[in-house]
Amino acid sequence: MSPALPVASRVQAWRYARSLFRRYPGMFRAAVGLHLLAAVAGLSGPRLLGDLVQVVQRGGHAAELNRLAAALAGFVLLQSVLIRYAYLASARLGEQVLAELREEFIARALTLPLGTVESAGAGDLLTRTTRDVDALSKCVRLAVPETLIAVLTGGLVVVALIVVSPVLAAPLLVGVPITVAGTRWYVRRAPSGYLRQNAAYSEVTDGLAETVEGARTVEALGRQGQRVARTDRDLSRSWRAERYTLFLRTVWWPVIEVSYVLPMVLTLLTGGWLYLRGTVSLGQLTAAVVYVQQLIHPLDRLLSWLDELQVGAASLARLLGVTAAPEVDRPGTPAPDGTRIEVRGVRFGYVEGREVLHGVELTLRPGERLAVVGPSGAGKSTLGRLLAGLHQPTEGSVTVGGVPLGALTPERLRAEVALVSQEHHIFIGTLRENVAMVRPRAVEPDVRTALAAVHALEWADGLPDGLDTVVGDGGHPLTAAQAQQIALARLVLADPHTLVLDEATALLDPRAARDLERSLAAVVHGRTVVAIAHRLFSAHDADRVAVVENGRITELGSHDELVAAEGSYAALWRSWQGVDAPEKPPDTARARPREDAPF
Structure with missing residues (x-):
């Protein structure tokens, strides 16, 4: 099971919620004031009803009855108008607070280190951005104002009941x-229960997303049963978590039902006995009974929404947990002094206690082309991701110009180092927007220059609306090679001085890969290049080759030097060429690199 993203404490969630509402004092005072006035208007009804009963008992005049009835109707109408505007003010405040929370959450989520997101799994972050946001939305828009109304109304009803008769309030x-x-009893158990429930739902989402994304692999390997079993286990955990919170509600609600029905019964019995003894009047008894009855509604509403508040609090804690995740940008960090990248004593592991890299030492010379080779699972791609700043070492440092990569802001980091992988994404929008997303203020000539550099301008101009053609989901379809060219054009526009290539053309067919290599060659020209080489022709043309075995760099030198050394690289080279063992020293003459090759 993937480790989840952090969850904020209850104290942090409460402080943040208060700070959000304090940002809008005027709107908050207006909402509270209107609710308070509505509650006061509602308190007039029972008192006037008691007076009406008293007048009828003593045989009062019709004019007096009409006056009391008109006053009662007027207060009911006034309360209805005040409640309408009170709810409107609460909704506006809630939407404003929720909008700000969503913006802060999205802004923070987009700055999370990719390593943090990958280790937690996409399901956890996806659940927080959907289910938790929806739950918090309901809490802010409904539960908070409803609870506020219930507290104000209940408090005023108790005060009014005491004013009518302290004895009947007992x-x-x-x-x-x-x-x-x-x-x-409920509040002590509910927060942890709802956190477990949301975490279990994240596991369900994560497993389903993984199954859908790898559906072809699952089918090819015949692992449908295994994936169904995984889903069943996730659903079982989710069911147990939800059953626990349901158990809490089924115990709590009946207890609460007794707690506010019992006072109603006792008020009727006590009030009737006091009336028969002449201690209280019939009007006081009527008003008291109506007030107690009126108290049941806000109390019931308060306790009902308290459950929703627990759900909202758990969702808020999970959303704030993203903010509590390790920061990647640290303002005030000095600018790198040069473009030299140095790896010093780097150790790294995806899981605590299981290292992938062990004490790696490496210096990248500005402008050189370094190939990283080695057997599968040796740590090549992990080293590349560390060089690109996607992960931070658990020990040691990776610096550019003397500044740790982890201390750079995301924008500055991408201006220094960029990763080119097999993965790419086309966003919904125009082709121009997709290319210029790394520099939103880039003018059209810059966008066209970037497309031309990767040999994509010709087909881009041939689209129905040129650069204004909408691409992405539901837009004009693009081939895998065209999508990769757009990704490379972004790099040209971003202009990083160092590129880390992780087999960017491996998933394309040979013809598309050949065309894309021409585009890639234009991107890497004049830059420092680190190529994670799964195919050794790129290592053959590199300035230096680093051999990674068991998480360590065991050999470092040029292709000719390493072949002549008859070490691990020489064995890999012969194996890649299909030669078991040379009868004579190999011919290490360097072939002339293709002009359009990345290396």
């Missing part, structure tokens, strides 16, 4: 310990 005390005990 039965409320019977429900307090039941409510407090039941709610404390």
Whole structure:
């Protein structure tokens, strides 16, 4: 199971929620004020109803009855108007707060180190951006204002009941310990329960996404049963987590139901007995009973939404956990002094206690072309990702111009080093926007120059709307080679001085790969290039070759030097050429590199 992204503590979530609402004091005061006025208007009803009963009992005049009835109707109408605008003010405040939270979350998620996202799995981040955001949206737009209304209304109802008759307010005390005990029992267990529930749902999402993405591989290897079993296990964990939170609700809600029904019964019995003894009037008894009945609704609403608040709090903690993830950008870091990249004593492992790289030492000379070769699983791609700043070493350092790659902002890092891999993505938008996304203010001549550099301008101009043609999902379809050319054009526009190539053409057919190599050659010209070489022809044409075995660089030198040394590289070279063992020293004369080859 992949380690999840961090989760913020309850204290951090509470402080952040308060800080969000404090950013809009005017809107917050307006919402609270309107709700307060609506609650006060609602309190007039029971008191007027009690007066109405009292007037009827003593045989009052019709004019007095009409006056009380009109006042009662007027307060009901006023309360309805105030509630309408109070909800509108709460909705505006909630949407404003939620919009700011979403913007901060997306901005922070986009700056997460790729290594952090990859180790956590796409499912966790996807669940946070969808299910948790939706849950928090419901909490901010509905649960928070509803809870606020319930608290204000309930507090004012208790005050009004005490004013009518302190004796008739006493039965409320019977429900307090039941409510407090039941709610404390629930609140102690609910946060961790909902966090487990959301984490289990992330595992389901992660497993399903992995199965869909690798559907062809699953089918080819006949592993459908294994994937179904994985999904069943994930769903089983999710079911157990949800069953636990359901258990909490099924215990808590009946207890709460008793806690506010019991005071109602006791008020009727106590009030009737006091009325028969002449201690309270019929009007007081009527008003008190109506107030107690009126108290049930906000209390019920408060406790019902408390469950939603627990869900929202868990979602907020998970969203804030992204903010708590390791920072990649550190403002104030000095600019690199030069373009030399140095790897010193680097150790790295994806899982704690299992190192992939062990004490790697390497210096990249500006402008050189270095090929990194070695058997599968030796750590070649891991070293390349460290050189590109996608991962940070657990020990040692990777610096450019004397500055650690991990200390650079994402924008500055990509201006220094960029990774060119088999993966690429075309975003929904125009071709111009896709190329210029690395420099949004780039003018059209710069975009055209970048496309021309990778031999893509001709087909780009041939699109229905030229550079303004919409591509991506639902747009004009592009071939894999064209998509890769767009990715290379972005690099030309970004203009990094060092490129890390991880078999950028390996997944293309030979003809497309041959054309793309011409584009790649234009990109790498004049730059420092590190090629993760799975095919040794690129190593043959490199300035130096680094042989990686078991997480260490065991050989470093030119192609000719390493072949003459008769070490691991020489064995790889002979194996790649299909020669078991030469009868005489190999001819190490360097073939002339193709003019259009990356190396």
